[in-house]
Amino acid sequence: MSRIYLSPPDVRTTDAESVSRAIEGGWIAPLGPEVDAFEEELAAVTGRRFGVALSSGTAALHLALLINGLGLGDRVLVSTLTFSATINAIRYVGAQPVFIDSEIQTWNIDTDLLEEALEDGEYAACLPVDIYGQCADYARIVPLCADRGVPLIEDAAEALGATQDGRPAGSFGGIATLSFNGNKIITTSGGGALVTDSPAWADRARFLATQARDPAPHYQHSEIGYNYRMSNLLAALGRSQLADLDRRVEARRRHNAAYRAALADLPGVEFMPEAPNSRSTFWLTCLTIDPDEAGTDRESVRLHLETLDIESRPVWKPMHLQPVFANCQIYGGEVSARLFANGLCLPSGSSLSTSDRDRVIEAARSVFPGT
Numbered sequence: 001m002s003r004i005y006l007s008p009p010d011v012r013t014t015d016a017e018s019v020s021r022a023i024e025g026g027w028i029a030p031l032g033p034e035v036d037a038f039e040e041e042l043a044a045v046t047g048r049r050f051g052v053a054l055s056s057g058t059a060a061l062h063l064a065l066l067i068n069g070l071g072l073g074d075r076v077l078v079s080t081l082t083f084s085a086t087i088n089a090i091r092y093v094g095a096q097p098v099f100i101d102s103e104i105q106t107w108n109i110d111t112d113l114l115e116e117a118l119e120d121g122e123y124a125a126c127l128p129v130d131i132y133g134q135c136a137d138y139a140r141i142v143p144l145c146a147d148r149g150v151p152l153i154e155d156a157a158e159a160l161g162a163t164q165d166g167r168p169a170g171s172f173g174g175i176a177t178l179s180f181n182g183n184k185i186i187t188t189s190g191g192g193a194l195v196t197d198s199p200a201w202a203d204r205a206r207f208l209a210t211q212a213r214d215p216a217p218h219y220q221h222s223e224i225g226y227n228y229r230m231s232n233l234l235a236a237l238g239r240s241q242l243a244d245l246d247r248r249v250e251a252r253r254r255h256n257a258a259y260r261a262a263l264a265d266l267p268g269v270e271f272m273p274e275a276p277n278s279r280s281t282f283w284l285t286c287l288t289i290d291p292d293e294a295g296t297d298r299e300s301v302r303l304h305l306e307t308l309d310i311e312s313r314p315v316w317k318p319m320h321l322q323p324v325f326a327n328c329q330i331y332g333g334e335v336s337a338r339l340f341a342n343g344l345c346l347p348s349g350s351s352l353s354t355s356d357r358d359r360v361i362e363a364a365r366s367v368f369p370g371t
């Protein structure tokens with residue numbers, strides 16, 4: 001039996017063919033027609049006018065902050081329950097994160113605490129994360145930010161293919177960012193994108209991402225730029241992956257439904273909830289194990305799975321508990337701390353077979369006393 005991974009890349013022969021065609025087309029040098037087409041397709045899927053394909057989701061976040069004019073000392077409201085990339089980008093521009101706890105209903109940014117923070121001070125941006133593939137509560141967040149003139153950026157790295165009130169993930173805020181890292185919903189091995197409705201911002205993103213070259217026949221520069229563009233070959237991979245998006249989301253959602261059906265009866269086990277107006281990608285299926293009720297705990301389950309060559313992970317360690325961000329301001333913090341203490345992410349990749357999923361279920365159940 002081979003190892004079961006948390007969320008491995010799902011790459012097929014159609015993907016290899018797509019990359020081969022791009023190589024044969026001769027567009028190896030970074031930009032080319034595959035990039036242009038991938039950008040149009042990304043914009044269409046996220047309900048936007050423009051997409052800009054980039055080297056990573058982190059690069060997309062960095063550019064989104066730069067485009068919104070963020071710099072030294074600016075303060076950014078951001079979910080504490082996220083991957084470090086979100087906060088690293090804030091630090092790249094010299095800004096300061098102000099962390100907001102999760103709400104227990106969705107694990108996403110707590111909108112009451114967000115409102116409280118907005119009343120307390122001045123912020124240069126608000127950066128909610130669509131955690132584990134579920135959109136944050138934009139029906140509330142969009143007006144909260146708009147009323148105070150705070151730019152909104154959506155970190156949709158885990159949520160490509162999700163919807164809220166029928167609107168696609170990536171459609172919220174002035175700019176939304178996506179990731180195509182190997183473990184995400186679609187992959188270009190490494191890559192990302194930003195999407196926006198603003199032609200000026202899309203142009204600005206492309207300019208900054210290609211070393212900020214002024215329009216001149218010689219190499220002339222009036223600003224610091226970056227080398228953040230996606231290559232034509234990887235865009236070809238992205239296009240065939242994106243054409244398969246619906247199947248990928250369906251597969252992850254099926255895993256979630258199967259895990260719920262097989263494990264929800266266990267004492268002390270609760271799954272990450274899905275809001276009624278929300279259709280999550282369930283990028284990862286996550287549950288919490290209350291040790292007082294379960295007679296076991298998260299670490300016992302995780303370590304047992306590991307002995308059977310099954311990879312699982314604790315829920316993200318919140319950023320306010322990370323040594324590197326220990327001095328940053330936080331509103332609340334206990335909900336996400338508890339999710340981290342008790343939360344487990346199960347193998348959820350779109351290539352996970354039903355027999356491997358059954359292996360995970362059986363292994364997890366066996367740790368609970370009396371099963």
Ligand SMILES: *Cc1c(COP(=O)(O)O)cnc(C)c1O
Binds near residue numbers: 056059158
């Ligand atoms: C993966 C991820 C990123 C970073 O994307 P990369 O492409 O790996 O740079 C940012 N935010 C969240 C929430 C992520 O999960």
